[in-house]
Amino acid sequence: MxxxxxxxxxxxxxxxxxxxxxxxxxxxxxxxxxxxxxxxxxxxxxxxxxxxxxxxxxxxxxxxxxxxxxxxxxxxxxxxxxxxxxxxxxxxxxxxxxxxxxxxxxxxxxxxxxxxxxxxxxxxxxxxxxxxxxxxxxxxxxxxxxxxxxxxxxxxxxxxxxxxxxxxxxxxxxxxxxxxxxxxxxxxxxxxxxxxxxxxxxxxxxxxxxxxxxxxxxxxxxxxxxxxxxxxxHSEPALPEALISELSVSGSKYLTDGTYLFNPQMNSIIGGRGAGKSTLIEYVRFALGCSAIDDDQDTQTTATQRLKEILEGTLDHEIGEISLKVLLNGTPITLTRTVARQDVISVETEGSVSLSSVADVRMLVPTQQYRQGELSDLARGDAEERLLRLVTAPASHQLSEIETKLKRNAQSLTDALSKAVRLSASQHAQSHAQTKILLLKSQIENLEKQLSADGQVPATAITEHENFTRQGEALASARRVLERSKETIGDSLSDLISKLNVATTGQPVFLENETLRQVFNSLQTAILPGGSLQTILESATAWFDSELGKISSAEKDWAPILEAHIREYEEQKKLLAGKEAVLESIERLRGQLSEVEEQLEAAEVEVNELRNADSELVALRHQRAELEVQLSAVVQNQIATIEEASSQLANGRLAQDPNYSEIEEAIQQAFELPRLRGLRIERILKNVQNVPEKPAKWKEIQDEALQLLKWKEGAAEDKGDAPLTPILSEALGPEFMERLKEAISTERVSVLLRAILRPRVEVFHIRDGSPIEFRKASQGEQAATLLNILMNQTHGPLIIDQPEEDLDNMIINEIIKTIRAAKDNRQLILATHNANIAVNGDSENVIQMVLGRQAAGGAIDEEPVCDAITNTMEGGRVAFELRRKKYNF
Incomplete structure (x- = not known):
């Protein structure tokens, strides 16, 4: 019972x-x-x-x-x-x-x-x-x-x-x-x-x-x-959204092959010098696509070069393989990377396996990682970009979306610029052709009057020759219009049908909703007054084919008539004694007129096709400016959280001077001219730096370059005077402006239009209640501030190799409080020699490394782990007791 x-x-x-x-x-x-x-x-x-x-x-x-x-x-x-x-x-x-x-x-x-x-x-x-x-x-x-x-x-x-x-x-x-x-x-x-x-x-x-x-x-x-x-x-705890659960090592010449387990919260990797702590962390980074091998070779330090050598020296080049099990919002993912194919990473999830680039994996699994001494390096003047990334890490998804939109915008901007320049050139060509046609027709009319000036009336074959010529040209023109339109309309309707099919497949999800069902049924059938889209496409194609067939028949019927006329025309020419030169001039001018009319037709077609190019370019430039504003707004919102995130150790603001590096590089590329000194390039940049409304001034410079490009690409005979470019002219001077007029190109202007002013942050350390420039704080103060910020963020696992190397001992106990609170929001993986971090930080999982193998693992509650901490980090029980007695605790 x-x-x-x-x-x-x-x-x-x-x-x-x-x-x-x-x-x-x-x-x-x-x-x-x-x-x-x-x-x-x-x-x-x-x-x-x-x-x-x-x-x-x-x-x-x-x-x-x-x-x-x-x-x-x-x-x-x-x-x-x-x-x-x-x-x-x-x-x-x-x-x-x-x-x-x-x-x-x-x-x-x-x-x-x-x-x-x-x-x-x-x-x-x-x-x-x-x-x-x-x-x-x-x-x-x-x-x-x-x-x-x-x-x-x-x-x-x-x-x-x-x-x-x-x-x-x-x-x-x-x-x-x-x-x-x-x-x-x-x-x-x-x-x-x-x-x-x-x-x-x-x-x-x-x-x-x-x-x-x-x-x-x-x-x-x-x-x-x-x-x-x-x-x-006392309420149900939540696990971090992204966490590393397991690392598998195979084909290592130093670390023991096998599996290393990680806790969802705090993991401390301990061991003596050369035990394999840094190697284990670098293996984790290797699987995530963030190892020393993946670092920018131009910015590698001695430490990262050493870690790169460790990776290349310890992982077998043929069979070396690292697998990492990750949970993203509860979804298991396995990342596998080999030395033999280190440019790609295998991603396995829900039974499917795909190969991804290193960059894609870094985006897939958000992490923040710092090697020995890197925290204090963030305060160096040349590490401003890394400091910005650290501060804005919680908004990385928003920033990534903005960057993706900027990239997409840049591609569209380049295409739109090319179209706008073509439109400008076509408009110039159209205007020039129209003027030339008027001039040619006037000349032909005057010459035709000379043929009958002596009272002799030319034969019909002579007077009607132009009409015969134009009739043939009209047929050819009609054929060109139909062929172009058939392709354009056919492609557009086919694309629309395909996109509607994609958009409506499997819809609606809620079949019981009558409105949704009607909408998607209507789109799936795509019925217009003239029938379905598919029927209309087929009908339109059939109509074009029919009309082109009629033109072919007309051309076939017209050909012998035209040939007979030409024979008669040539005979009549011989009868106009003394007027051969006039006829030859008329024929030459009519030939030119025919060519110019074809040019006009082509220009008009181009102008019609590109009629929205200027407005599209304006819209894309406006969109890019809006994205630039959004970028600054997101960064500013993150800066506002620094004081709380750093446990009141720091504050920050958006710098009045933005990051000019992108536009400076663009200016150098766009205005690169032989023997042009850097001072003149600096003058252009100074125009932006020295005004309150910097984006507006940068747009003025872009506008000047754009107008100059449109002027250059116009019809050579009808350019007129170059547009006014006061900023560029003042900075470059007359000689180099003349050279720029020749050198300006779509590629150069595209570089200018894509460049934006990026936000820059200023961080201040709070010392005794007063802010000081972050770079002037001690290394310990800097590291403590940055570590607090990192701990209070939630941007995936935080992996740091020996954080205590950057910290003053007196600060560590304050950091411990932050560590305890941080573990609820993000996974911590720390390699450390400091007992305060592992023990007082209450590490859920301690991994003891001894000569490349895991000697113990688990929480401090477990006796082997407790002994490992005591012996490795405290110098043994006897030494610990002796210190306690000497301190008289």
């Missing part, structure tokens, strides 16, 4: 999402060991069942204070009974009887319990005592007059029934947070309990507590109480 009840209890706990419980039937231990046996049977049937039951006691001490004692999950029942004996509790439990024994007060005060149980070697370290700390609760220690006893208690945590710390009054909360020195100077961990006593389990899980435990031991609970900010939550 009890066994079945216990199984039902465990099942209900699992339904509620609980993975660990403590059962305290006062101090008897009857139900807990029955439940443990029931759990063993359930796990035998289902080996994957992961559920812990902690044996516990609920006691009331002589001083009228209540406490829970929670033991290791695997504490044997005889040791539980031994603990009861050590506390002088009644031993006649009588488990088969319906009622338990009468609960009495202990003969001991609350603070005596620890030493009583620690006095037994078999019990020492296998329990944790949690006093009742609910203010005004039943037999709580948080009551008036108890402040000294509370402060001196040897207990690191507490519990409260049917309440959470967030429910407390601010003053009571501050006591538990260690903010009132009279009560406590350190924060206590608190476990909320449901106190579920009903047979129907109605209260189970109502006041659950989320606790990070490395193992089902009381020591794990103790570690959680010592680091409540990191390990205890």
């Amino acid at each position: 009890r066994r079945d009840y216990c199984k039902e209890f465990i099942g209900r706990c699992i339904e509620k999402g609980l993975t660990a419980v403590s059962i305290t039937d006062h101090h008897e231990g009857v139900y807990v060991y029955e439940a443990l046996q029931a759990l063993a049977e359930m796990q035998e049937a289902d080996p994957d069942l992961n559920f812990w039951i902690f044996p516990g006691m609920e006691l009331t001490c002589k001083d009228s204070c209540q406490a829970l004692i929670i033991f290791d999950v695997d504490l044997a029942q005889n040791l539980f009974e031994k603990a009861r004996s050590r506390l002088s509790l009644p031993a006649d439990v009588k488990p088969e009887e319906r009622l338990g024994i009468q609960v009495e007060l202990l003969n001991h005060n609350l603070e005596e319990l620890q030493s009583l149980l620690d006095g037994d070697d078999e019990l020492q370290g296998r329990f944790i005592i949690l006093p009742h700390v609910k203010p005004d609760g039943h037999k709580t220690v948080l009551r008036r007059g108890f402040h000294k006893r509370f402060k001196d208690m040897p207990y690191v945590g507490g519990y409260m029934d049917k309440a959470r710390p967030d429910d407390l009054k601010p003053g009571d909360r501050r006591i538990l947070d260690g903010e009132i020195p009279a009560w406590a100077s350190e924060k206590r961990g608190v476990v909320s309990c449901s106190d579920a006593r009903h047979a129907d389990f109605r209260l189970i899980g109502n006041h659950a507590t989320w606790i990070k435990l490395a193992s089902p031991k009381a020591e794990s609970l103790r570690q959680a109480m010592l680091a409540p900010d990191s390990r205890i939550r």
Whole structure:
């Protein structure tokens, strides 16, 4: 009966999402060991069942204070009974009887319990005592007059029934947070309990507590109480959006082949010099496409060159392979990269595998990574761009979208510029052709008058020759119009049909919505008054083919008529004695007229096709200017968060002078002329730098270059005077302006139109309440500020090799507070020699590296890891104790 009840209890706990419980039937231990046996049977049937039951006691001490004692999950029942004996509790439990024994007060005060149980070697370290700390609760220690006893208690945590710390009054909360020195100077961990006593389990899980435990031991609970900010939550915690779960190494000549596991929160890689810490981190970076091999070769430092040599020297060139398992919002992704094909990275997700570029993977998995000493390097003058990237990392998705739009805009801008220049040239050609046609017709008309000036009337073949010629040209022109239009209309309709098909496939999703169904059905059938789009396309194609066929027939019929006319024309020419020269001039001018009319037709077609080119170029330039404004706005919004993100160590602002590098490079490319000195280029740039409205001045320079290009590309015979270019003329001078008029090209102007003024940030360190330029702060101050900013961001995993190298020792403890808070929002992977970071930062996972292999791994709760930290980072237990004695702590 009890066994079945216990199984039902465990099942209900699992339904509620609980993975660990403590059962305290006062101090008897009857139900807990029955439940443990029931759990063993359930796990035998289902080996994957992961559920812990902690044996516990609920006691009331002589001083009228209540406490829970929670033991290791695997504490044997005889040791539980031994603990009861050590506390002088009644031993006649009588488990088969319906009622338990009468609960009495202990003969001991609350603070005596620890030493009583620690006095037994078999019990020492296998329990944790949690006093009742609910203010005004039943037999709580948080009551008036108890402040000294509370402060001196040897207990690191507490519990409260049917309440959470967030429910407390601010003053009571501050006591538990260690903010009132009279009560406590350190924060206590608190476990909320449901106190579920009903047979129907109605209260189970109502006041659950989320606790990070490395193992089902009381020591794990103790570690959680010592680091409540990191390990205890009273509402369901959220994991970071992007995290690295596992690294697999194969074909390494130094690191042991195998798998290295990472915790979703904080991971500390420890070990002596040359143990493989930096190599392990660089392997992670290699899989992410961010290793020393992938760095810009022009900006590599000695350190990155060394890491590049490590990668190339330790990973086998034929079989070296690194695989990284990543979770992106819960979706598993496996990245695999080999040395043999290091230019691509295999991306496996949901059963499909694709090859991606290194750049694409860096975009796919957002991370921030810093090697030894790189944090303080960010403050160097030549590292301004990296500092900007760090500050704006939380908005990287927004910035990436803007950059993608800028890139797309740049491509469209280049095409639009080319079209606008062609339009300008065609308009010039059109105007020139129209003028020339008028002139040629006037000349032909005067010459034709000369043919009949002596009273001799030319034959019909002579006077009608121009009409015959024009008739043939009209047929040819009509053919050209039809052929062009058939191609244009056919392509447009085919493209529209294809795009509509893509847009409506699988739509609507909500079939029950009548409006949606009508819209998508209408688009799918694409019925117009003249029929469906497909029918219209077929009809239009058939009409064009029919008309072209008619033209072919007309050309065939017209050809012999034209030939007969030409024969007669040639005969009549011979009869016009003395007027051969006039006829030859007329024929020559008519030939020129025919050519110019063809040129006019081509120009008119071009002008018609490109009629929107200027407005498109204007719109694209306006769009680019808007994107430039958006870029600055996003950066400015991020700068506003620096003070809070740096824990009040810094503030920042958008610099009054933007980043001129892009437009400076564009000016150099666009106005590169033989023997042109850099001083003249600087004059052009100064025009932008020396005015308040810098974007407006930059646009004026772009406009001058654009107008000059349009003028140059116009018809050679009809250019007229060059446009006014006051800025360029003043900067370059007459000689170089003449050269520029010859050299200006679409490519040069395109470079100018694409260049924008990018935002620049100014960061200030706050020292004693006063801001100082960031570059003037000490390296430790700089690194502390930047590390705080990084920790408070949420831009994917943060990977840093030895952050303490950049930090002053006095600052590290302040950073620890930030680390504890940061772990909820982003995964941390830190290689470190500093015990404060790994231990006080409460690293969920410690990886000990020894000569290229993992010697230990897990949380500090686990003995091998604790020993590894003590020996590697503290110099061993003896050295640690000696220092403690010397400090007289």
